[in-house]
Amino acid sequence: MLETISFSQRQRLAYIDFCLLFKGAIHRQDLINRFEVGLSAGSRDFTLYKELAPDNLIYDPREKRYFQTENFLPVFEHDAKRTLVKLANDISDGFDAIGDLHFPVESASSLNVPDIFVVAKVVQAIVNKKAMSVIYTSLSSGSGARELVPHSIVDNGQRWHVRAFDRKSQSFRDFVLTRISKVTVKAEPEVHECIEQDEEWGRLIPLEIVPHPKNIKFPTAIELDYAMEEGVLTLEVRAAMAGYLLRRWNVDCTKHASLRSGEYQLWLKNRQSLADTDNLAIAPGYTAEQAAYTA
Template sequence: MSKEQQARFHFIEVFAKWLGRVNASHIMAYFDLSRQAASRTITQYMAKYPENLIYNESLKGFLPTSQFSAKTSVGAFSEYQQITRVNQSKYLASIEHIELPNREPEPKLVQPILRAINEKLAIDIGYLSLSNPHYLDRIIEPHSLVFDGLRYHVRAFCHKNNDYRDFVLSRFNGELNDEFKATHGAQDDRLWHTQLEVVIMADSRLSPAQKRVIELDYQMKNGTSTIKTTAALVQYTLKRLHLDAYQTQAEAQQIILTPECLRAISPYLPKPA
């Protein structure tokens, strides 16, 4: 299958799953195709995956069948969001996205880190911290990049602390003073390989009716939902869930950790200053 056909089949699946139907007009608008070419794309998809779609005369479109399963997509709503961001034509439901500060790293910051990761190098590089706003040399042995949803971190062995630490990517200056073969890799990072489960529940201060709403929001089963993470990443998981700070109002807090989960992950959380 060509990349072009893959993209068109992906579009068909995403629209069928999330919009509930797909037709030639959708494909024409998104890919700037003729009606003949758009209809031919649907025919080709139907020939390859006949169990996925069925034509509905009254709606003038193809609907997902009860046997529908993703073949060229992952089935995530984010795929539909991505499509609407690329082309908000009259055929696409508009989804607004909150604009955040641009925290894209510069290539000069990423390149030495990626090279060190790929070639298993230790590097001597300048780094800023909140405790010292001037660039100081740090010798680190990076093994992974981590995106927490807002910014990138570098997971690395730090020679200064003789332990694995997280560094904010944007705080490096990108200038190498030295490099040599690394002796500490991901395989030695205990917290990186320690598996944890973050188990959330509706805030116990909410009413039973309010709890049911929250359980629906988070697709909880039997009152809880579980997110898998590692000890090295658990603090970022809690931040994404807004569980790094406790709200005085239950309606603002909405979810909390189960007592068992809190006890299990507490040893891996940053100690209060």
């Protein structure tokens, strides 16, 4: 049936499908406002969608919106990799609701791709500010149930993570999306579990990165690569993300620039800025006596 429908109506049907998958619900007015169609046209779109997938949505007259059902199966194919990249860059091609989802997604990755239904449930929990129960497989403890309160999707340069409050450890941590399964969205979290209480996420730290003083013979080349000003690249990054960036760029974080192999073309000049920052065991050469943990 989809092949016989006009392109513009397929866009609107795909939008309904996307909202149900990633947000869990949609108002009729959402569709009307997004595509600037009349009330009757919007009603016809929902009627047609219900014909295509009668078990996908149910209308709540009290809230005046349609909700995803437990039997929901998307009518359109939503690619996980493309969706994450578009979320990271706030890009919409008209077949989704990217522009309507306002929550942090840091960077974009071309490597491993999580399951689209896991991504959808995590996004639902973030958008609707809910907790979620998951089965998580950890390197240290294997598979087990966890209750998380997610607030952001992040990219460490290799893998997609979700930043969340972990009720097991009572702390904010990073969880690899591909290790998450069987997601169930739960009730609203407590105040101490919300993004505002994630100090490592909210705190910005300055990094002064320079060409490696011992490994680079012609530092001007590195200065050009990174658009350095007066030989220094100054960045402000979230404390929770600092370790990932330093590892991704192979930044030597030793006090005296002592990592001498060729892959270290950069050195962190203001190493002291990393004080009291977690998750730095992955930062090359950083050996501060502090706790560091990656889920």
